[in-house]
Amino acid sequence: MVNGYPLLTILVFLPLAGALFLIPVWKRPEWLRRLALGAGVVELALAGWLTVRWQAFQQAPGAPAGFLLWEDLPWIEGFGIRYTVGMDGISLLMVILTAFITVIALAVSWRGIRERVALHYLLILVMESGIMGVFLSLDLILFYLFWEVMLVPMFLLIGIWGHGRRIYSAVKFFLYTMFGSLLMLLAIIGVYLVHGSETGSYTFALPALVNTRIAPDLAGWLFAAFLLAFAIKVPLFPLHTWLPDAHTDAPTAGSVLLAGLLLKTGAYGIIRFGYPLFPQAAASFAPLLTVLAVVGIIYGSWVAYAQTDMKRLVAYSSVGHMGFVALGIAAWTPVSLSGSVLQMVNHGVTTGALFALVGMLDERAETREIAAFGGLWGKIPLFSAFFLLFSMASAGLPGLNNFAGEFIILAGSFRVSPLAVVLAFIGIILPLVYTVRLVQQLLFVTERQPLALADISLREGGVLAVLALAAIYLGVHPAPVLDLLKVPVGLLTGTP
Amino acid sequence: MLGAYLPIIVLVVVAAMFGLVSVTMSSLIGPKKPSALKLSPYESGCEPVGTARERFSVKFYLIAMLFILFDIEAVFLYPWAVVFKSFINAGAGAFIFGEMLVFIVILFVGYIYVWKKGALEWE
C-alpha cells in the first residue's frame, strides 16, 4: 500500500478492467484499438511511475525483506490461502517489461487483426492481468491461479488468429503447460502440508514456506515437480518442442507476448519459488540444470541455423537465449542471477522486436520463407535498418542489450561451472552465424522475386524506435537495472 | 414343540380330504352324459389347441399390473388391523389410525391418477 492506495492490486486488475471497457464498443474496431492501447499505456505509466519512485519507497511493514510494496488480505481462510502480492526489484523489472511488451503487442496488431477484433484485444488485456499476477503474487495458490489464467488467452490467441497448424499448436501449448502446472500444484500442496504439520500453521504464503525443513528425498521430488512446470515454460531443452510450433503459428501479437513475457514467467518461477523453497534440492539439481541449459543453448542455435521460416528461426533462437537465463539461474551466484534477470528483460525486448519485424514482413508479403526475400535494404531501408539492429542485438553484438546480459551471466557462472561456460561460449558464436546469414539473405542478396513492399508506417516505426531505444539503453547502460536487482538478488543468494 | 404345528397339520389334512372327497364323490354319484364340449379341458370356451404364441391385448397387462399394485397394497391393511388394538392400548391409536389414513390417501391419489389417465377404460 502506498498512501493507502493498493497500487499492486491496481496494477494487476487495471488491464482486466480495461478489458471490460472494451465490451460495450465491441463492434467498432477503431475504438477498440485505441481503448485497448489506452489501457495498456495507462498501465505502463503506472509501472513507470513506480520505477521512478522506487528508491523513495520504504520497506513495507510486515513484508519480507526486499519487498517495498506489499498487500496482504485474507482470501480462503479455511485453507490458509491469502491474497498476497508483493514487489521487489525483480518483480518491478518484470512488471515494467510486461507493461511495455503488452503495449508493443497491442500496437503491432493494429492492422493485422481484422476479424474478431474485440476478443483479440480483450484477451491480450486479460493475459496482461494474468502475467502481472504471476510476477506479483507471493501466495502459492494465488500464483497458481494467475499461472493458469494467463494460459487460456494465449491458447485462444494462437488458435483463433494463428496461421498454419494453429489448432495443433494451441492445444499442444496448453497441454504441455497444463501437465507441468498440475504436478506443480501437487508439489504446492505437498509443501503446504509439510510446513503445516511441522509448525501447526497451515499457509501458502511464500515467506513462511521458505523456512520449511523438508526431508531431502521429499524436497527433491517436490523441487522436480516445480522445475518441470517452470522448465516447460522457459523452455529447457527436452521440453521445448511446443515452443517452435506455438511461436510460428501464433499471430504477431501472440508471438511477441509469448517470447517477451510467457517464457519469462518460467524463469521467474524458478527464481522466486523453486530455489528459495528448496535450496538444498535445487543445489543438487544445479548440475542437471546447467547441462540442460548448455545443451539448450547449443541445440537451439544449431537448429535455428537450419530453419527456412523466419519465425521458426527466431523461435529456436529463443530456446538458445533462454538457455543462458537458465545457466545463470543454475549457477545461483549474485552476478549470474542478476545477469539472468537482465537477460530476461533483454530477450523480451530483442525477440519481441524480431517477432514484430517478421510479423510486419508477413503482413506485407504473406510469406515468412527466407528464400522469398532478398534485397530489402534497397527497397525498404527503414525496415531493414531496424531489422539489422535487432538481429545484431540478438546475436550479442557488444553495445547492444543481449551482450550485456550474456556477458554478465557467463562471468557470474564461470566460478561455479567453468566447463559449462566454455561450452556456452559457443552459444554466443552460433547466433552470430545464423543471424548474419539471415540478414544477408534477407537484406542484401539480390531480389529473388518481385515483391511490392511498403516501408514501415509511422505507427510501426514508433513501436520499433521505442524498442530500439530500449535495446541500446540496456546495452550501453544496464547499471540502473543492476542496481534494482542488487538487494533482491543479494537476499536470494544469501549474500546481501 | 410339535404341538404348535398341530393346527397346520389339521389344515393340511382337511384341505387334502376336501379335494379327495369331492372328486371321488362326484365321480361316484354324478350323472354322466358326455359330449365333445363337456370333455374339453376348459369348458369356458377357450380353444384348447392352437399356437402358444398368441398375443394378448396390452390392456391385459396394464390391468393386471394395476390389480397387483392395489391388491398388494391392500394386504398391508391386515397386519395393521391385527396390531391396531395393541396400539390403542399404548395410547397411540389416533396416531396409528392417522398413519393408515395417509397410506390410503396415497393409494387413492394413485387410483385417481390411473382413473383420470384413462388406464381403466377398455376402449
Added chain:
Amino acid sequence: METLAMPAINFAAIMPETILSAVAMALLLVNVFVRSEQKAYLGYLSLIGILVTFFPIVAGWNAPVELQSGFNGAVLQDNFSLFFKGIFLVSAALSILISDQYMQREGCNHGELYPLILLATAGMMLMASGTDLMVIFLGLELLSVALYVLAGFNRDKLKSNEAGLKYFLLGAFSTGFLLYGMALTFGATGTTKIAGIAAYVAANPMITGNQMFLVGMLLMGVGFSFKIAAAPFHMWTPDVYEGAPTPMTAFMSVGPKAAGFAAFLRVFMIALPAYKPEWSALLWVLAVLTMTVGNITALFQQDIKRMLAYSSIAHAGYVLVGFVAGNAVGTAGIMFYMLSYAFMNIGAFAIILLVGRKGEPNNNVADYAGFGFKHPLLGLAMSIFLFSLAGIPPAAGFIGKFYIFSGAIQAGYIWLAIIGVLNSAASVYYYLRVMVFMYMKDPVEEFDWLKVTPAHALCLLVAVAGVLIPGIVPGYLLELAQKAVFF
C-alpha cells in the same frame, strides 16, 4: 393383549422428503385434472416445492441430534445429509428449469416428468440420510424406479427407449447385488442398522474371518459402485446418458451419483472404520481404474453427450480419491466437489440442449463449429463450464479438485494424487476440443433456431454463478462442507 412400545418417530427428520413427495403427488393429480397441453406450469409449481423444501434443510442445519434422528435411528438428518440434500435440490431445480423447452421440442411433453423428478429427489434424500440399510435401499429404489422412467421418457425415440431399458436392466441387476449384500451383512451381524453393524464389528474382531460378512460388504460395495458408475461397473453410463432426454441426462449425471456417494460413504465409514486399510485398498484400485478408463475413453468420443458421460465416470474417479483418503479434508472435498459438479455439468448439458433442435440433436463435437462467435454469451458460459470441468482456476472445479487431492496427499496417498493429476491433465484435451470447435473452426451452421427461454437463461445464470462464485470466494461453502463431515 401386549402393549407395543411406540418407536421414536420424528417427522422433522424426513421433512424434506415428505414435502417433496406431497408436492409430487399433488402435481400428479393437477396434471390429470388440468386439461392443458402446456406443462410449464407444473415445472414452476415443482420449483416452488423445491424452494419450500429448502426451508427445513436450512433450519435443520446444526440442529441438536435428537431433532435430527428419527424412526428409531433409521434416519439421521445430520449436516452431512443436509449438505447432500442441498446438492439434490440444486440439481433437480436446474434440470427442471431446462426441461420444458426440450420436452416441447421433442414432443414428449408429459406432465409426469416433474413429479418423477421430485420423487427421485426424495429417494436420493432418503439415501443420504438413511442410517439403516433398509432405508438406504428404500431410497435407492424410489430413486431408481423414477429414473428408469425418466431415462426412457422420450418414448417415441428408439435411443431413449434403449436408455430406459438398459438402465432398468443394469439398475435392477445392481440393486440385486446391493440387496444381496445387505442380506448377507444382516445375516452375519444380526442388524441392518449401520451403527449396529459397527458395534457388532467392534465387539467381534473375529468377524473378518466370516466369509458371509465379507462377501456381504463386497456385494454392497459393488452395488454402490454401479450406482456411482465406477469402472468396471460403468458400462451402462454412456448408452444411458446418450439416449436419455438431455435434461434428464443432466439430472442423472449429478444427483443420483451424489446420492450413491452419500450412502456409500456413510455405510463404509461408519460400519467399518477399523478395516479402512483393507477396503480403501480396494477403492484405490477402483479410483485409479475409474479415472483412467473414463478419461482415456472420453478422449475418443465424437458425441458430446457420450464424452460428458465418460467424463462423469472420470469425475466419479476423482471423488473416489477423496473417499480413499477417508479423512475430514477428503470427505469435505467430496461434498464440495459434488456441489460444484452439479452446477458445471448441468450447465454444460443446458448448452448442449440448446444447440440441438427437433430431430437433430447436433451432439457431434463438430456441430459446435463457430458456436462461440455466433452466440458469444452462450459460448462464454460453455467455456466456463468446460474449464471448470477441466479443473482450471478460478472455477469451482479447481477448488474441488484441489480439496480432494489435498485430502489424498494428507492421508499419504501420494501416488493416487499423482495419478489423479495426470488424469486431469489428460482430460483437459477433450474439454479443449470442444473449445477448439467453438472458437477456432469456421461456423457451418447459423444456429438461428436457437432460442433461450427465460427459464433456460435462469438455469445458465445460476450455473455460471455456482461455478464462479465458489471458485473465487469458496470460503463460505468450504466451511459448510467442513461442518458437514460426519466424523
